[in-house]
Amino acid sequence: MDSAAAGANGWVEELSRRWAEVVRGHTFVPMSPEDAQRLLAHLARRLADVLVGEPFDPAVGHAVGSALVEAHITEPAALEATLTLLCRALPGLGGAPLQMTSRGERMAEVLAAVAAGYAHALRERTLAEQERLGKAIIRAYAQLERESRESEARFRAIFAGAAIGIGIADTGGRIVQVNQTFADLLGYSVEEMCQRNVMDLMHPEDEPGMWDRYSELIRGEFDHIRMEKAYARKNGALVWTDLTVSLIRDEAGLPRYTVAMLDDITDRYRLQQRLRYQASHDPLTLLPNRTLFADRLARALASDEPDARIGVCYLDLDGFKHINDSLGHDVGDQLLIQVARRLDDCATVRGHLAARMGGDEFVVLVERSTGSDEVVDVAQATLAALNDPLPVGPHRLRVSASVGVVERPVQGSTPAEIMKAADVTLYWAKSGGRGRWALYDPQRVAAEAARFELSAALPHALDRGEFTLVYQPIVGLGDARVHGVEALVRWRHPKLGLLTPDRFIGLAEETGLIVPLGRFVLQQACEQAVVWQERFNGDGPFVSVNLAAAQTQEPSLVGDVQRALQTAGLPPEMLQLELTETAAMATAGAPLQALRTLAADGVRVAIDDFGTGYSNLAYLSTLPVHVLKLAGPFIAGLREPGLPGGIDERIVDALIRLAHALELTVTAEGVETRAQADRLKALGCDAVQGYYFARPQEPDQISKMLNES
Secondary structure (H helix, E strand, O other): OOHHHHHHHHHHHHHHHHHHHHHHOOOOOOOOHHHHHHHHHHHHHHHHHHHHOOOOOOHHHHHHHHHHHHOOOOOHHHHHHHHHHHHHHHHHOOOOOOOHHHHHHHHHHHHHHHHHHHHHHHHHHHHHHHHHHHHHHHHHHHOOOOOOHHHHHHHHHHHHHOOOEEEEEEOOOEEEEEOHHHHHHHOOOHHHHOOOEHHHHOOOOOOOOHHHHHHHHHOOOOOEEEEEEEEEOOOOOEEEEEEEEEEEEOOOOOEEEEEEEEEEOHHHHHHHHHHHHHHHEOOOOOOEOHHHHHHHHHHHHOOOOOOOEEEEEEEEEOOHHHHHHHHOHHHHHHHHHHHHHHHHHHHHOOOOEEEEEEOOEEEEEEEOOOOHHHHHHHHHHHHHHOOOOEEEOOEEEOOOEEEEEEEEEOOOOOHHHHHHHHHHHHHHHHHOOOOOEEEOOHHHHHHHHHHHHHHHHHHHHHHOOOEEEEEEEEEEOOOOOEEEEEEEEEEEEOOOEEEOHHHOHHHHHHHOOHHHHHHHHHHHHHHHHHHHHHHOOOOOOEEEEEOOHHHHOOOOHHHHHHHHHHHHOOOHHHEEEEEEHHHHHOOOOHHHHHHHHHHHHOOEEEEEEEOOOOOOHHHHOOOOOOEEEEOHHHHHOOOOOOOOOOHHHHHHHHHHHHHHHOOOEEEEOOOOOHHHHHHHHHHOOOEEOOOOOOOOEOHHHHHHHHHHO
8 A cells, every 4th residue: 555545544534533523422323433433434535536536526425415314414513513524624635636726626516515415315304204294194184073083193193293393274374273393493382373374474585486386286286385485483583494385185176274394494504505605705805706796697688678788897906916926925815805895895885796706807797787988987986996005914005907898788798708808808908008997899809800810811811922012103303203113012812802001011010920021022022123124224213122120130131132132133222121210220230230231232221201200310320321211291291382381391301401411312201292392392302202293003004104204
């Protein structure tokens, strides 16, 4: 026997000994101490096996509870003592490969099953006794006038000496007779009970429809009913009973009397209530748990009101992991308790349910919502409730939260859809910063879904050749001729049609596809430039290609550009590479050396959208730059000729002067009017591009423009 098995056997022996002691302390055990310990050792081993065994079968706990009743261990106090002992002893079982959380969940299910099996077996045993007794009573009472005095005496002995309460009433509800047990159970005398009506025994805790079923019984629609019923004792105390009411018919088969038999189950009921509470509430914060929240959400969504609405605020604490890591999990737990109290107070005062979903996540359910404004108000109040510092031991901790808000009609909604929407919206709130809420927006979800779909399709699109290039002319202001073209990529999506870069370049950068896509654009542009060079006898336009920031960081940049030029047969001076101002400022070290190498080869370098970033002008002077491309927003502010210049014109004038001082040429982007072109020419700008001259064109259309210029 190995040490683990020996330890398990020793644990079982110790548990069975202690179990036998607590059982004998609360009830009479009709067997020898040795037999009792052997039985309990067998049951303990079954519980131990199911706790750590696979597959997990909590039904074993149900069988253990039934076995206790079969062994005549039937006192509720014995069950409570048993559950208390097992709750303390089972976590000590050694050699278990389970996480403590998994073992705790298994233990809760096993203990609940033990209680359920015990209650079920005890109820069935009581019912069998009641049924036997009831049959005797019914036979005796129906034959009361025909039976001998001996039979009558036997009936009265059974009636008076029964350990359960028995009451007889006519079909009008008048109580004819009760035994002493019934009277004692409710705290009245037999005479006082016989002066009352069955309807006087109604209680607010009665099941819905219970009295409708009683009415159907006395009409003879069926012969007996059974339920759990609460009674108020004479002193006001509450007692719970297992009640069976049977119908007695006369010789003609018509309803004559009802016989009620009830057994006191108050202790068992309270135990069940405690177990039910534990199963539906978080043990740390005492808030309703995920299970209870899901039940309330499902019930709210089952409403048949056509205009019913529902709201959910899904909350997650900001930076809770840091508190756990720095101050310890004990402090973290106490913080969660304080947060739960504030959330519960905030929700309860508005009539809403606050629950803990797990970890540092909480939720507020707004049933019968009046609209998104109400649910947003709840979210804001929730955040405000956490503003003040929380006292946790010697600490006063400040905590913030992010809240995802969902509000929608009940009709057509499911719990899974609502919680998925809440989770997505919580992500939006957290990504926007700390202490924020975000409202679910189906259009944003659709846009993100479409964005995700495009992101997934990008790699295959490049393989399938779905990308193509268009070109926008760059026109010299001195001679109005097309000197160059900017290559712009488009995606011919099989479903969405022609997509512009704003729809997919960001995705390409996020997924890392921007580098192979950039190589494709560079190669295609160089090959097209060669076509124009050959067609126009070496007088074709240069081609300008945009470089993404990720491309400038690639060690293969120089090789990629040189390979594209060599493969196409394009002279380096006919290629211009465009970098954004931000990307250009980030080209320190190896990227800067790569640009210098390319510039030394004859490739021109341009700064795109100049003026929109935060350039260090001293650093700009060290870059191998040939062209500054002025950003379109500056050009949009240029006025008609002859009018006083605005701030944009003064900025453009200064940038042109700066570029010329650095021996750089200037290209203005976004030129849409003749007036803008004239003002730029007057300011000394070298070249322009924009819709005034031409929109991005297919290569054949560019060729036509070149023929006409």
